[in-house]
Amino acid sequence: MTKLKLGRLSDDKPVKLTVELPADLHRSLVDYGRLLADPGAPPVDPVRLIVPMLERFIATDRGFAKARRSGPATKVSV
Structure with a gap:
């Protein structure tokens, strides 16, 4: 079996979400x-x-996580 980052998904009640995804991301x-x-x-x-x-x-x-611990005024560079 392939080792994936996600494990088993919990069987939570689904939540409706509307989002547009690029076709490549959807295929992935x-x-x-x-x-x-x-x-x-x-x-x-x-x-x-x-x-x-x-x-x-x-x-x-x-x-x-670091920015969150520092408080809301901290900006993170990407």
């Missing part, structure tokens, strides 16, 4: 959902991947 989410699914199971819906991916991104962004 579809592929990710296919790889994340258990063998023989249907692929994970790309919409269900967005929140855990954003949560993981925020949780592992050291610059964001």
Whole structure:
């Protein structure tokens, strides 16, 4: 099985979200959902991947965490 950054998704009640994605990003989410699914199971819906991916991104962004600890006046350079 492929080692992915996201683990199993919790079975939380879904939240509706309206967002436009570039076609390449959508194809990547579809592929990710296919790889994340258990063998023989249907692929994970790309919409269900967005929140855990954003949560993981925020949780592992050291610059964001540092700025957040410093207070709202601190700006982070990109």
